Amino acid sequence: MDLLSQTIQYAVSGVTGGSIYAVIGICWSLVYLITRVLNFATGEFVMLGGMLTWAFSSMGFGILPSAFLAVACTVAISMLLERLVIRPIRLPTEMTYMMITIASASVIKGLVLLQWGSESRRIEPFFGTGVIHILGAGVTPQVICVVVLMALITFGLHLFLNHTLLGTALRASAVNLTGARLIGIDIGRFRLFCFGLAGGLGAITGIVTAPITFTGYEIGLLTGLKGLVAAIAGGWSMAGTVVAGLALGLLEGFGAGFIASGLKDVFALVVMILFLIVRTITIPGIKRRT
Amino acid sequence: MKSNRRFHLLWVFVVAGLALVPFVTSGTYITGVMCFVAFYATLACGMALLLHQAGLFSLAHPTFFGLGAYTAGILAARDLLPPWAGIIAAALVVAIVAYVIGAPLLRLSGYYLACATFGLLFIVEITLGQLGPITGGHDGLMDIPPLSFFGFTLQGDFHYYYVAWGLCLGCLWFFSNIMNSRIGRAIKAQHDSETAASCVGINVPRCKLHVFVLTAVTASMAGSLYCFYLEFAAPSMFGFPLLVELFTIVVIGGAATLYGPILGSIALMSIREAIHVHLKGVLPKMTAEVDAVFFGVLIVAILIFMPEGLVGTLDRLAHAGRRFLGKST
Numbered sequence: 325m326d327l328l329s330q331t332i333q334y335a336v337s338g339v340t341g342g343s344i345y346a347v348i349g350i351c352w353s354l355v356y357l358i359t360r361v362l363n364f365a366t367g368e369f370v371m372l373g374g375m376l377t378w379a380f381s382s383m384g385f386g387i388l389p390s391a392f393l394a395v396a397c398t399v400a401i402s403m404l405l406e407r408l409v410i411r412p413i414r415l416p417t418e419m420t421y422m423m424i425t426i427a428s429a430s431v432i433k434g435l436v437l438l439q440w441g442s443e444s445r446r447i448e449p450f451f452g453t454g455v456i457h458i459l460g461a462g463v464t465p466q467v468i469c470v471v472v473l474m475a476l477i478t479f480g481l482h483l484f485l486n487h488t489l490l491g492t493a494l495r496a497s498a499v500n501l502t503g504a505r506l507i508g509i510d511i512g513r514f515r516l517f518c519f520g521l522a523g524g525l526g527a528i529t530g531i532v533t534a535p536i537t538f539t540g541y542e543i544g545l546l547t548g549l550k551g552l553v554a555a556i557a558g559g560w561s562m563a564g565t566v567v568a569g570l571a572l573g574l575l576e577g578f579g580a581g582f583i584a585s586g587l588k589d590v591f592a593l594v595v596m597i598l599f600l601i602v603r604t605i606t607i608p609g610i611k612r613r614t
Numbered sequence: 615m616k617s618n619r620r621f622h623l624l625w626v627f628v629v630a631g632l633a634l635v636p637f638v639t640s641g642t643y644i645t646g647v648m649c650f651v652a653f654y655a656t657l658a659c660g661m662a663l664l665l666h667q668a669g670l671f672s673l674a675h676p677t678f679f680g681l682g683a684y685t686a687g688i689l690a691a692r693d694l695l696p697p698w699a700g701i702i703a704a705a706l707v708v709a710i711v712a713y714v715i716g717a718p719l720l721r722l723s724g725y726y727l728a729c730a731t732f733g734l735l736f737i738v739e740i741t742l743g744q745l746g747p748i749t750g751g752h753d754g755l756m757d758i759p760p761l762s763f764f765g766f767t768l769q770g771d772f773h774y775y776y777v778a779w780g781l782c783l784g785c786l787w788f789f790s791n792i793m794n795s796r797i798g799r800a801i802k803a804q805h806d807s808e809t810a811a812s813c814v815g816i817n818v819p820r821c822k823l824h825v826f827v828l829t830a831v832t833a834s835m836a837g838s839l840y841c842f843y844l845e846f847a848a849p850s851m852f853g854f855p856l857l858v859e860l861f862t863i864v865v866i867g868g869a870a871t872l873y874g875p876i877l878g879s880i881a882l883m884s885i886r887e888a889i890h891v892h893l894k895g896v897l898p899k900m901t902a903e904v905d906a907v908f909f910g911v912l913i914v915a916i917l918i919f920m921p922e923g924l925v926g927t928l929d930r931l932a933h934a935g936r937r938f939l940g941k942s943t
Contacts, residue, residue, distance in 0.1 A: 362725050409914050414921045418724045419671055423861050427913035430858045434907030541903075545854060546736065552729060586744045593733035597719070600730045604721040 329460030334581035335574065340467050340536070342573020343474035347529050348551025349558060349565040350481065351522035357498035357560060358511075358518045361410060362418075364425040365402075367548015368432040369523045372398045373530030374539030375436055378445040387450065395527045401432075402523025403516050411515070429545065437541040444538040447531070470532045477525060478566055485562070494518070546589050550576075553596040632779055636772055646771040649843060651876075651883045652778035656785050656836040658863040658875035660829035663789055666869040667798075668825045669805035671724060673857060674715075674731035675833055677738045680852025681708050682834025683841035684742060684749060687758045690842070697761045701838040705831050712830035713823065720822045735857065742849040754848030761842040774843045781839060782876070785832045790872050792828070801825050855902035862909040865916050868923020877924055882909070 348370060355363045373394050380390030409428055413420050451465035485491035497504035497514055505511055530539065537543075554572055558564030572592055580588040636645045661675045685704035689695040695703055719730050743752045750756060761768045761777070768774055792798050804811040804818045812818050841847040859882060866881050867874025886905055920927045 362729075409918075412918045414918065418728075419665065420917050420921070422671070422725070422728055423865060424914055424917050427858065427861065427910035429910075430854070430903070430906040431910035431914075434903050434905075434910070437901075437903050438907070549733065549736065553733075556726070556729065584744075587740065590737050590740050593737045596733050597730045597737075600722055600726050601718045603726075604718070 326460070330581065331578075332459050332461040334577040336461060336463055336467060336577075337581075338574035338577025339570065340470055340573070341576055342570035343471050344529055344533055344547075344569075345550045345554045345572050346566040346569025347474050347477055347525055348548060349554030349569050350478070350562060351526050352548075352552050352555040353558075353560040353562075353565060354518050354525075355522045356555070358494065358501075359406075359410075359515045360418075361421045361425065362552070363519070363522065364422065364545075364548065365405060365429040365432060366522060366526055366551060367544035367546070368429045369398050369402060369526030369544075370530035370533075370547050371436065371539060371541065371544035372401065372432065373527030374447065374534035374543075375440060375445060375530075375541070376527075377531045377534065378447055378539065379440060381447065387448065391531050394531060395524050398527035399520045399524045402526075403520045406516055406519035411512075429548075433541055433544060440541065442541060444540040445534070446538050447534040449535040450532075464536070466532075466535045470536065473528070473532055477528070478562070482562060549596075550589075550592045553592050553599075556596065557599050629783065632783075633776075636775055642771045645775050647883055647887055649771055649774050649778050651879050652775070652782040653836050653840045653843070654859070654863060654879040654882065655876040656778075656782045657833050658860055658867065658879055659782070659786055659789060659872065660832045661860050662864045662867055662869075662875045663793075663872065664825065664829050665864060667793060667805065667872075668801045668822065670720065670822060670826060671728040672731045672826065673728055674734045675829070675860060676852045676856040677731075677735050678708050678712060678830040678833040679837035679840070679856070680738060680742065680847075680849070681711060682837030683847045683852070684755065684837075685834075686838035687755050687841040687847045688748065690759050691755060691757045697759060697842055698763050701761075701835060704838045705834050708834035709827050709831050712827045716823050716826040716830075717819075720819065720826060735853065739849050739853040742852075749849070752849060754846055754851075755841070756846065758841055758845045758847065760845060761839070768842070774839075778839060778843070781835060785836075786873060786876070788832075793872065797821070797824065850902075855906050858906045858909050858913075859902075862913055865913050866924050868926040870922060870926045870929065874923055874925045881924065885909075885912070 348366060351366050351369070352363065355361055355366070376394035376397050377387075377391050380393050381387055383390075385393065405428055409424060410421065413424060449464065449466040450469060453464070455462045455464055456468075457463075485495055493504070493509050494514060494517075496507075497509055497511060501511060533539075550572065551569070554565050554569035557568035557572070558566070572595065575595065576588055576591055579591040632648075635648060636642075639645065657675060657679055664670050664672055664675070682704045685707050686697070686700035689700040689703055690697045694700075715734065719727060722730055742749050745751070761774075768777060793801070800811065800816045800821050803814070804816060804821055808818050811821075837852075863875050863878035863882050865878075867876075867878035885908065889905060889908055916923065922930065
């Protein structure tokens with residue numbers, strides 16, 4: 325394998341990972357912008373999507389019905405989390421929000437471990453196991469499916485947020501919560517809706533990636549955290565998150581390929597910390613965006 | 615003056631009570647559990663100080679605990695330094711690391727500080743697992759000798775019990791003195807309002823950095839002692855499950871007092887032991903992640919139903935009781 329095909333191979337895996345991080349990042353920012361909650365259970369929704377699909381399909385359902393059931397269950401869990409856990413907090417500060425979502429994440433993770441054990445699970449690829457060769461690099465149909473689906477989701481969300489009344493109302497509440505409430509937007513329902521949407525998107529991501537990277541009870545936290553990196557680096561905007569997610573994925577792909585695959589997860593986190601530090605540096609004469 | 619004397623009396627009773635525990639309980643089971651309580655309490659006191667008093671939402675506390683454990687453990691296991699010197703060396707290393715990391719990171723606030731330190735937690739855990747030749751990799755660091763001072767070797771739960779509780783109460787005493795001093799008032803002031811604090815001449819970034827390094831050093835000392843007690847250290851011991859356990863302790867302890875985390879860790883350990891003893895038959899695999907389910911539910915319940923924590927709630931109940939009896943003013 326020469327350098328060119330190697331590079332293409334890493335780029336392909338980078339774009340696959342990056343598109344996933346972008347969608348997960350959008351899940352984080354959907355919830356964060358409306359509710360001001362950083363939902364650390366986002367990654368667990370990704371894990372739940374994959375694990376529930378595996379569980380339903382091993383119960384004898386077909387792949388499509390079980391994927392559908394898994395998404396529905398995850399949406400329900402996500403909405404219940406908002407309604408029963410996050411909304412009743414008595415002292416809602418950033419600290420309590422974060423503690424309670426981290427606690428919920430560990431509960432979800434532990435319950436999945438108890439129910440289905442610690443083995444990695446695999447879902448059969450949707451379009452067979454053939455390999456398409458492009459310039460010496462192998463691309464499976466599943467990879468193409470992931471990238472296309474993620475692009476469709478992002479495009480659909482873009483249309484929804486910018487060209488429907490509900491989407492416009494969502495954007496309005498993200499900009500100014502009090503103002504949105506004053507013109508008659510029901511924030512409580514929107515919070516529920518955002519959690520549901522984030523849960524559903526997370527679950528879909530988890531399902532389509534499960535044939536490539538396998539799924540298991542412990543994948544949630546790190547996958548979710550990388551989505552958070554994309555969201556933070558993208559400045560919580562959708563276009564920014566997509567660009568940051570793809571860049572992150574490519575960095576991870578090349579870093580894992582050319583430097584050390586064991587440290588794959590470290591690169592993203594180091595980038596996050598460096599990015600956060602660089603954000604705080606103010607250069608005299610240049611006005612910072614707030 | 616009167617309350618001061620009562621306070622000293624309380625300290626004497628607590629210390630005497632703790633010193634008697636290994637003698638009045640049969641076997642070493644309770645003593646062993648209380649050793650863990652002491653390690654966790656030391657760690658959680660620092661974390662609670664950071665979260666509640668200083669308002670710095672740093673999640674890197676298990677990391678400093680782990681770095682302390684690994685530094686002292688590696689130095690002792692490779693015969694580079696005697697164990698007691700290893701503890702001091704580890705504290706110095708962690709202080710430098712905390713200083714270097716803290717200086718840029720503490721400029722962040724709220725969620726961003728939390729995210730950055732959460733990232734740090736995973737970075738250190740993964741890196742410790744990957745540095746096989748130095749740290750022993752995922753299997754953990756073996757061959758750590760027991761702690762010895764000048765020819766006297768600590769053996770068994772009984773010895774470690776006194777050292778661990780000495781460290782714990784020492785840290786508590788140190789923290790309460792700090793918080794009653796000028797530095798402590800500065801820490802509380804910058805928590806309430808950074809602008810106001812810097813207006814009265816407090817160097818807010820330096821103040822934050824001081825409290826960050828201070829709590830990191832106590833965490834490191836607890837960690838070093840912990841690895842000598844277990845004679846073992848593994849990366850997974852210092853990761854996410856430990857963070858959830860610390861959250862539980864801090865949440866149970868509440869924000870009101872500095873000693874709350876000690877009660878919190880006693881509660882946490884009692885729950886953990888109760889789970890391990892009673893549910894052994896029902897739940898086959900008792901890993902830290904399974905424990906985290908119970909702790910997670912506990913955190914959620916406490917944050918929803920008693921947000922002041924155990925001490926605050928007991929205080930309120932006592933107050934209500936006194937009012938009911940007509941004795942309160």
